[in-house]
Every structure is written in structure tokens, then in C-alpha cells.
Amino acid sequence: MTSARKRLAGGLLLASIFFFCSVNDAHAIPAFARKYGLRCSACHEAWPMLNSFGQKFKDNGYQLMNDRDAPIWQNPSYWPATFRITPNWHRERTDKVTVDTGPAGPTGVFPQTQQQIISQGFDLSGLDFHTGGTLEKNISFYVLPSSNAAGQFHFETVMGRLDNLFGSPWLNLKLGKFELDNLVSEKRILTLTNISSVYQTYHFVPVGDSNVFGRIGDNQLGVEWMGHSMNDRTRLSAALLSSNGGQVGLPSSNAYSGFFAASQAFDAGKLGVQRIGFYAMVGKAPTYFLTTNGAPIVTPFGNSAGQGNKSFSREGFVGLFYLDKLDFLVVTQHGSDNAFFGTSTAANMPLPTGARAPSWNGYLVETHYVYSPQLIFLQRSEWERMSQQACPIGSCAGSPSLAPMASNLGNIDMYTFGYRYYPIMTSRAGFAWHNEYSWVRQQGTAPDGSALTNSSLLLGFDFDF
Amino acid sequence: MHTNIREWSLLASAVVLLASPCVCRAQITEYQQHQWLGMESHIGNLTGHARAAEMDYRRYCVGCHGELGDGNGENAPWVDPKPRDFELAIFKCRSTPTGTLPTDEDLFNTLARGLDRSNMPQWSTFTKQMRADLVAWVKHFSPRWQTEKPGTPIQIPPEPEVTADRVKAGQAVFQKVECWKCHGVTGKADGPSAATLTDDQNRPLSAYNFTEGARPKCGDTDQDLYRIFMTGMDGTPMPSFADNIQPDEAWDLVFYLRTLEPQKNKEKEIAKQLGLKPVAPSAAPAPAPQQ
Numbered sequence: 180m181t182s183a184r185k186r187l188a189g190g191l192l193l194a195s196i197f198f199f200c201s202v203n204d205a206h207a208i209p210a211f212a213r214k215y216g217l218r219c220s221a222c223h224e225a226w227p228m229l230n231s232f233g234q235k236f237k238d239n240g241y242q243l244m245n246d247r248d249a250p251i252w253q254n255p256s257y258w259p260a261t262f263r264i265t266p267n268w269h270r271e272r273t274d275k276v277t278v279d280t281g282p283a284g285p286t287g288v289f290p291q292t293q294q295q296i297i298s299q300g301f302d303l304s305g306l307d308f309h310t311g312g313t314l315e316k317n318i319s320f321y322v323l324p325s326s327n328a329a330g331q332f333h334f335e336t337v338m339g340r341l342d343n344l345f346g347s348p349w350l351n352l353k354l355g356k357f358e359l360d361n362l363v364s365e366k367r368i369l370t371l372t373n374i375s376s377v378y379q380t381y382h383f384v385p386v387g388d389s390n391v392f393g394r395i396g397d398n399q400l401g402v403e404w405m406g407h408s409m410n411d412r413t414r415l416s417a418a419l420l421s422s423n424g425g426q427v428g429l430p431s432s433n434a435y436s437g438f439f440a441a442s443q444a445f446d447a448g449k450l451g452v453q454r455i456g457f458y459a460m461v462g463k464a465p466t467y468f469l470t471t472n473g474a475p476i477v478t479p480f481g482n483s484a485g486q487g488n489k490s491f492s493r494e495g496f497v498g499l500f501y502l503d504k505l506d507f508l509v510v511t512q513h514g515s516d517n518a519f520f521g522t523s524t525a526a527n528m529p530l531p532t533g534a535r536a537p538s539w540n541g542y543l544v545e546t547h548y549v550y551s552p553q554l555i556f557l558q559r560s561e562w563e564r565m566s567q568q569a570c571p572i573g574s575c576a577g578s579p580s581l582a583p584m585a586s587n588l589g590n591i592d593m594y595t596f597g598y599r600y601y602p603i604m605t606s607r608a609g610f611a612w613h614n615e616y617s618w619v620r621q622q623g624t625a626p627d628g629s630a631l632t633n634s635s636l637l638l639g640f641d642f643d644f
Numbered sequence: 645m646h647t648n649i650r651e652w653s654l655l656a657s658a659v660v661l662l663a664s665p666c667v668c669r670a671q672i673t674e675y676q677q678h679q680w681l682g683m684e685s686h687i688g689n690l691t692g693h694a695r696a697a698e699m700d701y702r703r704y705c706v707g708c709h710g711e712l713g714d715g716n717g718e719n720a721p722w723v724d725p726k727p728r729d730f731e732l733a734i735f736k737c738r739s740t741p742t743g744t745l746p747t748d749e750d751l752f753n754t755l756a757r758g759l760d761r762s763n764m765p766q767w768s769t770f771t772k773q774m775r776a777d778l779v780a781w782v783k784h785f786s787p788r789w790q791t792e793k794p795g796t797p798i799q800i801p802p803e804p805e806v807t808a809d810r811v812k813a814g815q816a817v818f819q820k821v822e823c824w825k826c827h828g829v830t831g832k833a834d835g836p837s838a839a840t841l842t843d844d845q846n847r848p849l850s851a852y853n854f855t856e857g858a859r860p861k862c863g864d865t866d867q868d869l870y871r872i873f874m875t876g877m878d879g880t881p882m883p884s885f886a887d888n889i890q891p892d893e894a895w896d897l898v899f900y901l902r903t904l905e906p907q908k909n910k911e912k913e914i915a916k917q918l919g920l921k922p923v924a925p926s927a928a929p930a931p932a933p934q935q
Contacts, residue, residue, distance in 0.1 A: 244766060
């Protein structure tokens with residue numbers, strides 16, 4: 180037998196051992212599946228991404244509306260808790276990094292070159308510790324302390340919600356820190372690499388732009404009204420948010436922003452339920468902060484010295500299209516920031532000559548092939564394109580910090596593909612074998628001003644309990 | 645040579661080990677195909693196909709109802725009331741006489757409506773085609789659908805006007821057919837037989853409590869209540885009264901039962917004006933007023 184055959188035989192044997200070990204039932208208990216005795220697949224197209232039934236469950240305030248939603252119906256020992264973490268192996272590659280080639284010279288300047296950096300090894304994701312459910316019929320909550328890989332925690336989500344006020348599904352009020360009503364949810368994303376674990380379209384800001392408040396992928400602090408039809412085909416929501424980028428302690432100012440979403444689903448027979456929608460985020464946020472002796476002001480009751488509010492907006496369309504086992508998520512976005520943000524200029528200072536409000540367009544297409552509830556293949560492509568730079572070539576002359584911007588500066592192309600295999604599918608645990616490769620390129624952001632390319636490969640166990 | 649044989653054996657055993665689950669699955673599929681996978685359902689212009697529902701059944705239903713539709717899914721031990729055993733083809737919510745198979749539309753509606761006070765959710769987000777396919781899939785589990793036709797749906801006469809006489813007459817029917825024995829004299833599901841109720845597999849069951857304001861399992865319209873009296877809920881102690889009461893009496897009973905609910909309604913107002921007291925279990929049945 181050749182060595183190739185030996186390797187094949189050994190590989191097959193290992194694969195079969197892995198398969199038989201992995202099909203055993205686990206004894207973990209994700210919170211909602213345990214409460215209702217439904218498999219993960221009932222609410223998730225592929226865990227953690229919701230399907231239309233799961234979306235309706237969420238919109239009802241984590242209730243099936245079967246008159247058994249209140250905690251009084253649960254065993255007193257029931258505790259609605261789930262944790263999620265992903266031990267993994269990953270490989271990260273950046274094609275152009277400035278690297279010192281020797282000690283600093285007499286002038287203190289290091290000799291440098293530009294080279295590719297690759298790092299790889301075994302690693303952990305952060306830990307999400309979810310608790311959520313109903314406090315009483317039609318009063319729901321969600322609390323999610325979340326850590327980075329080093330175990331430093333913050334509150335990713337903390338919210339209470341009054342559901343179905345006056346018996347109407349059109350009247351639901353949420354208060355706290357929560358995910359915006361994004362139909363294509365970044366918090367339920369199926370992609371996990373360092374590149375693909377956020378939607379570029381939801382987080383894009385032009386090069387040189389200082390606005391960190393318009394990232395609709397981030398959870399935000401505020402209050403939200405949400406309404407939906409009985410079968411969830413029609414959904415509407417409006418939220419009033421503090422322009423703090425979801426940070427607690429009033430770090431920015433007294434500025435607010437709003438998020439609005441509307442969508443309608445259609446019954447397309449054998450193809451499934453199709454949905455189209457619109458969303459918009461508009462608001463104001465500070466461009467500079469008051470200081471005392473050059474240090475940020477911290478008042479006894481919080482730091483709220485942001486000043487010079489300027490406007491920003493993000494708006495776009497969303498489509499969820501199903502073709503039997505194949506589905507497409509489509510998001511478009513038009514974004515615009517005030518010129519003060521675009522040039523990182525405090526509003527009490529003059530704008531550089533010729534500065535304009537930057538604007539851009541983003542496009543996202545994510546495709547899933549759901550071979551079975553336990554095996555999903557996926558890809559996502561994203562393109563961010565600047566349509567107007569804050570300082571196009573020929574403007575902003577004399578500005579110390581701004582170089583003229585090429586028309587394609589900051590443009591992003593991102594592609595990712597992979598699969599998730601769920602060897603178990605029960606109402607007690609979630610476990611996925613995740614394999615994925617991602618690639619991203621951003622124009623003009625390499626040290627030499629050319630395009631910077633990164634890639635990421637990840638293999639891991641993604642599980643919740 | 646000896647080494648070569650051993651290595652080939654290793655390769656062969658690995659292939660066999662990997663392929664064996666596929667064979668097991670093939671056996672299940674063959675079994676299921678044998679169990680009438682060509683089953684169809686017909687709801688209006690829709691035709692449902694059992695084969696088309698296999699994935700959806702595995703995704704949404706199998707955890708409770710089980711691979712074989714026998715109600716023995718992995719969650720069944722923790723679910724109360726227990727999941728339906730599709731092999732028996734006995735269903736609570738029907739438009740057809742007791743003991744007969746339901747129509748496809750009955751199953752189709754149950755899927756969207758769900759069953760309150762149970763783990764069966766409202767699958768109203770499904771497309772109609774998905775539901776029609778699932779109805780066909782549910783039917784393919786039982787041989788009854790091969791040999792029997794669904795019953796003929798009962799006729800529901802037009803709903804009459806609510807009057808004080810009808811509410812009083814309804815109370816008389818409530819006493820006459822002894823609804824109170826299970827549901828209690830005030831509708832609180834605390835009648836003398838309530839604690840002894842079991843389903844057809846001898847599993848404990850509770851009577852419906854009218855005073856909770858929960859939706860009745862088979863629908864909450866007046867027509868739904870009427871239908872429940874006349875068809876019964878097969879597999880439970882709730883019998884059909886089709887042979888015991890007249891259609892007019894059934895409507896009277898619907899009106900009286902509305903007086904037991906917590907919500908404000910016309911019937912409750914009438915009962916208040918009449919000063920209607922709960923039935924007295926020991927009293928002889930009151931004569932129904934002339935209609």
C-alpha cells in the first residue's frame with residue numbers, strides 16, 4: 180500500500196471515529212429550546228441565524244403565545260441561561276506591514292521595510308453568557324454579559340420589553356441596550372473569522388472620518404417601539420438612541436439618533452417566505468469634547484462634555500429571498516457623514532478648504548445552501564464604495580492632517596465562504612464544526628498607500644450550552 | 645504481502661464504518677417510502693406532497709412527534725400534554741364526526757392555530773404550501789388514511805341572536821349534559837370528575853377552565869365552540885353531543901359558556917341582568933324554555 184493510501188485509510192478511520200463520537204446526544208441546555216422543547220432548527224435556519232418562526236418568537240417577546248410562556252409554568256429550578264464560546268485554530272495573514280529591520284539610528288528613526296505577516300495557532304473566542312426570556316407573560320428581558328478572549332466582560336445587551344401592550348402585537352416597548360432591528364442580524368452572524376465576524380456594510384466609515392456613532396451593527400442604548408402583524412409578515416419599528424455608540428456612562432453628549440425599520444414578507448409557495456424591507460439611521464453626534472487643563476471633563480454624575488453635534492445618516496434596503504434550500508440575504512446601504520466628521524474637524528474649528536460631506540454605498544450578498552438542518556454552506560460578498568470623499572484631490576490644501584483622497588480610498592472588497600456542520604440537533608445543546616476562509620482588501624490603507632489585503636482561515640468548535 | 649492485506653483491510657473497514665450510517669438512513673427512508681410517501685393533501689387549490697415536507701418535519705416537528713410520527717420524539721418525556729401519535733390518526737380538532745378522520749383542512753388549520761396550553765406552537769409563519777405538505781406528511785404515518793375517508797364535516801347552522809332566553813336555555817343544557825362534572829359549576833375545571841380525567845392512553849388530563857380566559861384548543865370563535873360540542877375531541881374524555889342535543893341547544897350552550905369567561909361580553913351582561921347563579925349539581929335538569 181502506498182503512503183498516500185495509508186494516509187487515506189488513516190484519515191477515513193479518524194473521520195469515522197469523529198463522526199461516531201460526535202453523533203452522541205449532548206446534555207447541554209440552550210435556554211429557549213429547553214423551555215419549549217423545540218430543537219434549535221425550529222427557530223434557527225442554522226443556529227444562531229433566525230428563521231421566520233424564530234423571528235416571530237423574538238418579536239412576540241420570546242414567547243410562543245401558547246399560554247405557557249410565563250415562568251410560573253416552568254419548573255422552579257429552570258434558569259434561562261446559555262453560554263457560547265468557540266475554541267478554534269486560525270491563521271491570519273496581512274500582506275503589507277511596516278517592520279523594523281534594525282535598531283533606531285542616531286536620529287531616532289528606525290530602518291523599516293514592508294512585508295507580509297502571517298500568524299497562526301490555537302485560540303479562543305470571547306464568551307457570551309446569555310440570559311433571556313419572560314419575567315411574566317408579556318414582559319420579557321435579555322441580559323448578555325460578553326467577554327473578549329482574555330475574559331474582560333462588558334454588557335453587550337441589557338433590555339426589558341413590554342410585549343403586546345393592550346393585547347396588540349403592534350405595541351411592544353423595549354428599553355436598554357439592544358441590537359437594532361436589523362433583519363440581517365450581525366449578532367446572529369454565521370461567519371466567525373476576524374474578518375467576517377462583523378458586516379463591513381454595517382461598520383464602514385471612510386478613511387479619515389471620526390464618526391463612530393453610526394455603526395448599526397453595534398448594540399445601542401435607547402428605547403424602541405416595535406409592532407408586527409399576527410403572523411409577523413409585516414414588521415415596523417422605530418428607536419430613539421443615545422449617540423454614545425452603545426457605550427455606558429454617557430461618554431459622548433446629549434445627542435440622539437433614530438433607527439427605523441419596516442419590512443413586508445410574502446408567501447411564495449414552494450419557494451418559502453420572501454421578505455423585503457427598508458431601514459434608516461439618522462442622528463447627530465459630537466465632534467469634540469470639552470477639556471479642563473487638556474484632560475477630558477468628568478462630572479460627578481458622568482462624562483457628558485461632547486460638543487458640536489453634527490449629523491450623519493445610514494439608509495438602505497434589505498431582502499431575504501428563499502429558493503427552497505438556497506437563500507440570499509441582500510443589504511444595501513447609502514451612508515453620509517457631515518464634513519466635520521469626514522475631515523475629523525471639531526465643529527468649533529474651520530473646515531479645511533473644499534471639504535465636503537463624505538458619502539458612500541455598501542452592498543452585501545450572503546448566500547446559504549441549507550443541505551439539511553445540520554449542514555449549511557455559506558458565502559458572503561461585500562463591497563463598500565466611496566461616492567464622495569471628504570477631501571477629494573485638489574482640496575483641503577494646507578490641512579496638516581489630511582492628505583488629498585483618491586476617489587477609491589477606503590473602498591472595501593470582502594469575500595468569505597465556509598460551512599457549518601451540526602452533528603447534533605436537539606433541544607438541549609448547540610454544537611457546530613465551523614470551517615471558513617475570508618479575504619478582505621481595502622484601497623489605500625497599506626503603509627505605502629496601496630491596497631491592504633488580509634485573509635483569515637478558521638476551524639473551530641462553536642457551541643452553546 | 646501480509647502488510648498489504650492488513651492495510652487494505654484498514655481502508656475497507658474505514659469505508660464500511662463511514663458508509664454504515666448512510667445505510668441506516670437508507671433503511672429509514674425506505675421504510676418511510678413504504679409508508680405511503682406518495683400521500684397528498686388537498687386544501688382548496690393547494691396540493692400538498694408528503695415527500696416535500698420531509699426536511700420541514702425534521703426541522704420543526706421531529707423533536708416531539710418523533711421520526712416515526714409516534715409521538716416519541718426526544719422531547720416527549722418532558723412535554724405535557726404528550727405529543728400526538730400520528731400513527732393512530734386520532735385528532736382532537738376536527739370538523740368531522742367523532743371517530744372519523746379529520747379533513748385535510750382541519751389539520752392545515754391546526755398547524756397555523758397551534759394548540760394552546762400545550763407545546764404545539766402556532767406555525768403561522770409557514771407558507772400555505774409548507775403547511776399543505778406537512779399535512780400530507782402527517783397523514784403518511786397512519787394506515788388509516790389508506791383505508792378510510794375523512795368524515796363529512798358537520799353542518800353548522802347560522803348563529804342566532806343572543807337573547808336572555810337563550811343564555812338561560814344554555815345553562816339548562818350545561819346542566820342536562822353534565823358539563824359541570826368535568827368543567828365545574830362555574831367553569832373552573834373543578835367538577836367532581838376533573839381529577840380523574842385521562843386520555844385514551846390513560847395519561848392524566850385537565851378539563852378546560854373557562855374562567856382563565858385562555859383560548860380553547862380548537863379555536864375561540866362561537867363556531868369553533870359549537871363544533872367542539874358536536875364533534876367531541878377524540879382521544880380525550882370530551883365526547884360528541886351530536887346525538888344528545890339539537891343544533892339550537894348547542895348554540896344556547898355556546899352563549900352560556902361565554903358567561904363563564906373573564907372577558908366582558910354581551911352574554912356576560914345578560915347573565916348579570918338575569919342574576920344567573922351557577923348550576924346546582926344535585927338539581928334536576930331545568931326545562932329548556934320554548935324557542
